[in-house]
Amino acid sequence: MALKTEEMVLNMGPQHPSTHGVLRLEVELDGELIINVKPHIGYLHRCFEKHCEAMTYPQVIPYTDRLDYLSSMYNNFGYVVTMERFLGIQVPERVEYIRVIMGELQRIASHLIALGTYGLDIGAYTPFLYCFRDRETILSLFEMTCGARLLYNYMWVGGLSHDLHPDFVPKCREFLKVFKPNITELNNLLSYNKIFVERTANIGILPAETAINYGITGPMLRGSGVKWDLRKNDPYSIYDRFDFEIPVGTGAQGTLGDCWDRYFVRVREMEESVKIVEQALDQLPEGDINAAIPKRIKPPVGSIYGRVENPKGELGYFIMSDGSTNPFRVKLRGPSFVNMTVFGELCKGHLIADVIAILGSVDIVLGEVDR
Amino acid sequence: MPVKKRKKDFTLSEKLYIPEIMKGLGLTLKHMFKPKVTMEYPEVKFNPPAAFRGRPVLVQEENGVERCVACGLCARVCPALAIEVQASETNLDKERFPERFEINMIRCIFCGFCEEVCPEEAIVMSKDYELVFRNRNDAIFGKDKLLVPIAKLHDRLEFLRNFK
Numbered sequence A: 001m002a003l004k005t006e007e008m009v010l011n012m013g014p015q016h017p018s019t020h021g022v023l024r025l026e027v028e029l030d031g032e033l034i035i036n037v038k039p040h041i042g043y044l045h046r047c048f049e050k051h052c053e054a055m056t057y058p059q060v061i062p063y064t065d066r067l068d069y070l071s072s073m074y075n076n077f078g079y080v081v082t083m084e085r086f087l088g089i090q091v092p093e094r095v096e097y098i099r100v101i102m103g104e105l106q107r108i109a110s111h112l113i114a115l116g117t118y119g120l121d122i123g124a125y126t127p128f129l130y131c132f133r134d135r136e137t138i139l140s141l142f143e144m145t146c147g148a149r150l151l152y153n154y155m156w157v158g159g160l161s162h163d164l165h166p167d168f169v170p171k172c173r174e175f176l177k178v179f180k181p182n183i184t185e186l187n188n189l190l191s192y193n194k195i196f197v198e199r200t201a202n203i204g205i206l207p208a209e210t211a212i213n214y215g216i217t218g219p220m221l222r223g224s225g226v227k228w229d230l231r232k233n234d235p236y237s238i239y240d241r242f243d244f245e246i247p248v249g250t251g252a253q254g255t256l257g258d259c260w261d262r263y264f265v266r267v268r269e270m271e272e273s274v275k276i277v278e279q280a281l282d283q284l285p286e287g288d289i290n291a292a293i294p295k296r297i298k299p300p301v302g303s304i305y306g307r308v309e310n311p312k313g314e315l316g317y318f319i320m321s322d323g324s325t326n327p328f329r330v331k332l333r334g335p336s337f338v339n340m341t342v343f344g345e346l347c348k349g350h351l352i353a354d355v356i357a358i359l360g361s362v363d364i365v366l367g368e369v370d371r
Numbered sequence B: 001m002p003v004k005k006r007k008k009d010f011t012l013s014e015k016l017y018i019p020e021i022m023k024g025l026g027l028t029l030k031h032m033f034k035p036k037v038t039m040e041y042p043e044v045k046f047n048p049p050a051a052f053r054g055r056p057v058l059v060q061e062e063n064g065v066e067r068c069v070a071c072g073l074c075a076r077v078c079p080a081l082a083i084e085v086q087a088s089e090t091n092l093d094k095e096r097f098p099e100r101f102e103i104n105m106i107r108c109i110f111c112g113f114c115e116e117v118c119p120e121e122a123i124v125m126s127k128d129y130e131l132v133f134r135n136r137n138d139a140i141f142g143k144d145k146l147l148v149p150i151a152k153l154h155d156r157l158e159f160l161r162n163f164k
Helices: A048-052 A057-065 A072-087 A093-121 A126-146 A168-191 A194-200 A208-214 A219-223 A259-283 A335-341 A343-347 A352-362 A366-370 B018-032 B073-077 B113-117 B150-163
Strands: A008-012 A024-030 A033-040 A302-310 A313-321 A327-333 B056-060 B083-089 B096-104 B123-125 B147-149
Touching: A024 A352, A033 A343, A033 A352, A048 A057, A048 A327, A057 A072, A057 A327, A057 B113, A072 A093, A072 A302, A072 A313, A093 A126, A093 A168, A093 A259, A093 A352, A126 A168, A126 B018, A168 A259, A168 B018, A194 A259, A194 A352, A194 B018, A208 A219, A219 A259, A219 A313, A219 A352, A259 A352, A313 A335, A327 A335, A335 A343, A335 A352, A335 A366, A343 A352, B056 B150, B073 B083, B073 B113, B113 B123, B123 B150, B147 B150
Parallel strands: B056 B147
Antiparallel strands: A008 A024, A024 A033, A302 A313, A313 A327, B056 B123, B083 B096
């Protein structure tokens, strides 16, 4: 006679150390197997979109920093690129190059956090520290340029807040030289580590079709084998000038689209970012960075949607103007938020310990999920 | 609901994770002999570069008068509404001066817009990063705390001249 079992609801979070912020997961369990996961978000809601309506256009920029606070540069980038298209501003070459350099360094920094904390979540403490060591160098580069370590407010509509420090280029090259062997070190320590592979391969499989249906973007989509990157597919700024590849998941350690694939796409993306930064540093022209900054930002009546490839996926700004100095409406399409939607689907049928592994591979930042 | 079955019976060789663990430990051991990357913070203070955006301060000229002419641009541009300026008239050349100048350090987001917009280079971001308050009233910095002699701000003023 079979024993009667009862389903159980377990709350994971909001203070769970592996939820990467204040996120509550309502997990329905059958023994140790997951029936359903319901994420409860909004603990970090700060009314970003509504708040923008009370700001002038440049004043929104410091608040975009605070969305996905691990990739602030890229949030700035997305906003200013959209605004420049709205206003029809052509920014100087030097500005474009500096933006790409900063954006790609930020991508490396963001992925380092993603990879490091992913290891940390499932029990590998050491790689986390090595990832932070490399990220620290990037933050110092940012700090030397714009004065902040996390919330930069660096890119302005039509230009940049400060020009590069003369030491920036040599220091950046030095960092890239040191960083390349460090990726190999990380691979040996974590990526191909048997314990890690056992823990992540064949877990949380996301088929390409499901990913597309859910509107998943970024490394998660590419981990499922879909070659989609806005830097190539819908080039903005000057990304069409650089030679780089879009890494996609191959299912090398398990099934295509599992946690390991998503993890490894990020590792390979860092290599590609290094390539882009190297090329941009070689081509970096001289010039005035403030030439195109408009005195007063007053876009025409109408609306615009601009999107960029944030480290976590497609970051889109929908900006609606009524002709005044304040935006009438700002809507943000955040990659973490959209990637989060598929989370319940991924967890179904797995063990409870895998929830953490899957959540880490989704790589969310609650600052942007909740806004 | 389809429940996925997982392969759970590893062989003995698969269960032995010792080589992997040793590899990690080996790397750690190697790093023990490399130079340290950490800083022992409270004992060793971090010296920020000139670009650093710390606490905003008012520049005090050598004669002890602040540069600020109380135009109120900083208060207007501040996204967090942290600055409050009350202007008054003076017999000096600049004609106007801030009778009251307050920055609410709880509100301040260190974006640097006030410094950017200031026509007189009167408000600049300093290198101070240790901001601790015991209560909310202490966090409202008046002129007494904001005024900093120009001698201490040369780094920043020079940086602004070169890179802005």
